[in-house]
Amino acid sequence: MRVKRLPLGFVFRSRAKEEKAATAGSPTDSSQPRDPQAPKGRPTPKRSQAQSQRRSVAHTPTTRKEAAKRQREDRRSALERQRQALASGDERYLPARDKGPVRKFARNFVDSRFNIAEYFLPMAVFILVLSVIQVPSLQNIALLLWLVVIVLIVLDSIVSAVRLKKALRERFGDENKRGAIAYALMRSLQMRRLRLPKPQVKRGERP
Incomplete structure (x- = not known):
């Protein structure tokens, strides 16, 4: 029995027609409905992506x-x-000058002590009232009180600075402690109820 051979061109044409018909019958991205806002040649964005994009555009x-x-x-x-x-006392939103464990320890060290400097303002008002009275003896007492208050504040500040420096060295070692002493002394000059950040420890409590 003799087999009939088909022309080579006929075979390639038939195969090309079959592939074209299969491609036309299978669903593709082009057959899906395209978002009119989506750029040409790009797939339609998901709903969450489109909402986030619209939100960012609206807030810009x-x-x-x-x-x-x-x-x-x-x-x-x-x-x-x-x-x-x-x-x-939330550390996340404190100003830069109050942030960090070193500054927090310095605040607690001051707040846990009795500081003479924190009473400077009421004592100054009292001394000024005495000095205004036109009585020589009272004016002399006012002048003497000025000297006593200043000496006490200076001595108390020196003692506080020495103790705080030692405590910082023991607690933080070689960590950067620059400005902590001056920061603590400035805080000690403020009345306890007016200090910011608010005191987080009680008097006598360990910092």
Whole structure:
């Protein structure tokens, strides 16, 4: 029996027609409905992506006035967080001068002690009242009290600085402690109820 051979061109044409028909029958990305907002040649974005993109576009300032307004709002919210942190002691939003374990230890060291310097303001008011009275003896007492108060504050500050320096060296070793002593002394000059950040330890409690 003799087998009939087909022409080579006929075989290739038939195979090409079959592949074309299979491609036309299978679903592709081009058959899916395209979002009219999606760029040509790109797939339709997911709903979550489209919502996030629209949200970012909506919140992006388009004019200089809107940008300035956004900056004022961000600055106002940052100041509000900072104010709350000063009242609660939250380290995340404290000003740079109050941040860090070294500054926190210095604050607790001052707040745990009785400091003569914190009573400087009421004593100064009392001495000024005495000095205003036109009585020589009272004016002499006022002058003497000025000297006594200043000497006591200086001595108390020196003792506090020496003890704090030793405590910082024992607690933090070679860690950067620059400015901690001056920071603590400035805090000791403030009345306890007016200190910011608010005291987190009681008097006599270990820092």
